[in-house]
Amino acid sequence: MLSKNKMKFIRSLELKKRRREEHAFVAEGGKTVRELLGRFHCRLLAGTPMFFSHTPAPEADEMVQVTFDELLKASLLCTPQEVLAVFDEPDWFLDEEAPRHNLCLALDGVQDPGNLGTIVRLADWFGIGHVYASPDTADVFNPKAVQATMGAIARVQVHYTPLDTLLDKLHDVPIYGTFLDGNNIYHEELSENGLIVMGNEGKGISRETEAKISRRLFVPNYPPGRATSESLNVAVATAVVCAEFRRRMP
Amino acid sequence: MLSKNKMKFIRSLELKKRRREEHAFVAEGGKTVRELLGRFHCRLLAGTPMFFSHTPAPEADEMVQVTFDELLKASLLCTPQEVLAVFDEPDWFLDEEAPRHNLCLALDGVQDPGNLGTIVRLADWFGIGHVYASPDTADVFNPKAVQATMGAIARVQVHYTPLDTLLDKLHDVPIYGTFLDGNNIYHEELSENGLIVMGNEGKGISRETEAKISRRLFVPNYPPGRATSESLNVAVATAVVCAEFRRRMP
Numbered sequence: 001m002l003s004k005n006k007m008k009f010i011r012s013l014e015l016k017k018r019r020r021e022e023h024a025f026v027a028e029g030g031k032t033v034r035e036l037l038g039r040f041h042c043r044l045l046a047g048t049p050m051f052f053s054h055t056p057a058p059e060a061d062e063m064v065q066v067t068f069d070e071l072l073k074a075s076l077l078c079t080p081q082e083v084l085a086v087f088d089e090p091d092w093f094l095d096e097e098a099p100r101h102n103l104c105l106a107l108d109g110v111q112d113p114g115n116l117g118t119i120v121r122l123a124d125w126f127g128i129g130h131v132y133a134s135p136d137t138a139d140v141f142n143p144k145a146v147q148a149t150m151g152a153i154a155r156v157q158v159h160y161t162p163l164d165t166l167l168d169k170l171h172d173v174p175i176y177g178t179f180l181d182g183n184n185i186y187h188e189e190l191s192e193n194g195l196i197v198m199g200n201e202g203k204g205i206s207r208e209t210e211a212k213i214s215r216r217l218f219v220p221n222y223p224p225g226r227a228t229s230e231s232l233n234v235a236v237a238t239a240v241v242c243a244e245f246r247r248r249m250p
Numbered sequence: 251m252l253s254k255n256k257m258k259f260i261r262s263l264e265l266k267k268r269r270r271e272e273h274a275f276v277a278e279g280g281k282t283v284r285e286l287l288g289r290f291h292c293r294l295l296a297g298t299p300m301f302f303s304h305t306p307a308p309e310a311d312e313m314v315q316v317t318f319d320e321l322l323k324a325s326l327l328c329t330p331q332e333v334l335a336v337f338d339e340p341d342w343f344l345d346e347e348a349p350r351h352n353l354c355l356a357l358d359g360v361q362d363p364g365n366l367g368t369i370v371r372l373a374d375w376f377g378i379g380h381v382y383a384s385p386d387t388a389d390v391f392n393p394k395a396v397q398a399t400m401g402a403i404a405r406v407q408v409h410y411t412p413l414d415t416l417l418d419k420l421h422d423v424p425i426y427g428t429f430l431d432g433n434n435i436y437h438e439e440l441s442e443n444g445l446i447v448m449g450n451e452g453k454g455i456s457r458e459t460e461a462k463i464s465r466r467l468f469v470p471n472y473p474p475g476r477a478t479s480e481s482l483n484v485a486v487a488t489a490v491v492c493a494e495f496r497r498r499m500p
Binding site: 031114118121122125126127148150186219220221222223226230231232233235236239240243244246247249 | 281371400471472473480482485486489497499
């Protein structure tokens with residue numbers, strides 16, 4: 001059973017401020033929690049009997065069997081699942097040199113936690129290990145973001161850092177960004193290393209960041225020039241761009 | 251000002267059952283509402299003075315200037331915007347022949363309204379005019395789905411119809427689906443017409459539908475064979491597949 005205090009603690013982690021103070025976050029759902037166990041230190045694991053019977057030897061400071069109703073009360077999501085866990089936030093070393101050797105992503109103010117989590121998940125799929133996020137990007141330890149990563153957060157390092165400083169240091173590395181007036185990505189040369197910058201859902205890439213982008217790309221709509229939706233969802237655009245970079249890789 | 255009855259009516263449209271009875275749905279946000287005005291019959295338009303000053307001559311049975319606080323109370327979304335409107339649901343003619351001549355999408359139990367809306371938005375971007383959805387797919391007139399379409403719902407026709415009957419009628423048309431054991435999409439021949447089937451977020455494509463798929467595709471992860479996230483988000487996978495079909499088109 002979950003004590004009232006535990007329940008209160010879990011629910012408090014819905015707030016970014018409290019997550020930073022506690023250096024902890026909540027993950028929910030069997031797939032996500034199983035991916036994180038053994039990689040991140042688990043403080044509390046609250047699962048149904050079903051979860052524990054399907055999870056061999058999980059390690060956590062504290063393990064509690066709970067009913068689905070208890071999970072429902074503790075959950076930070078609309079649709080609670082068979083397990084909820086509190087993990088320590090990882091301390092990733094800020095590797096600013098990674099884009100010199102590998103393809104990396106930079107997010108300039110992505111606001112929606114679901115979009116952010118989806119981007120981390122697809123980064124993992126496409127073998128992108130580092131995502132640099134501007135300080136005004138959503139928090140990847142937001143419960144909805146964690147859920148959308150489906151556990152990819154265990155493998156992809158998300159670094160919050162001012163993009164202008166980072167881009168200045170990487171001025172001799174290819175910096176890509178997508179723009180409605182960019183060049184058709186299918187006609188451009190794409191490198192095996194560098195940084196792909198994706199912007200905010202409504203406003204796109206900020207002016208300060210745009211000034212530091214050396215290669216402007218565009219994902220063509222079809223048929224070309226047709227009046228259509230103004231843009232693609234940011235996670236969708238990220239996916240199409242990353243897929244094209246990887247298609248060309250040997 | 252919005253009367254209590256109007257407010258109640260709007261909020262009732264959160265339920266699919268009530269939407270079907272009323273043959274109406276709610277759209278929110280300036281971009282989405284402006285895209286729908288003039289295409290769908292608008293019953294009620296409740297906007298802030300700011301919305302009306304930026305929208306030349308909107309047509310609706312009833313127009314009401316409201317405060318942001320009133321919108322907050324009426325809104326079916328977490329983040330209300332400058333306008334909320336009630337539209338008649340469109341009566342799309344079920345064109346089962348479209349996949350013979352054009353590329354179309356079929357959704358086999360996509361559950362999340364946000365994913366569904368994002369798919370409709372990207373279908374519009376890639377010039378796909380018809381999306382066939384199994385009856386257990388989320389409702390495209392769900393407020394969250396409508397929001398995620400960003401207005402593309404005005405141009406893309408979503409038809410709810412049993413997929414087994416449709417696929418039987420189209421047995422001589424290329425039917426594509428994505429599977430973890432499918433063939434690398436970049437090595438496959440892709441046609442200019444046909445149907446791309448996308449499955450449920452957790453369970454993928456159902457067995458009955460799978461039996462009718464003639465071309466099994468796979469979006470390769472990177473590096474090939476690396477242990478990674480089990481799959482891509484369904485909207486993201488749809489986007490990568492559609493982009494590749496369109497990249498090859500003359």
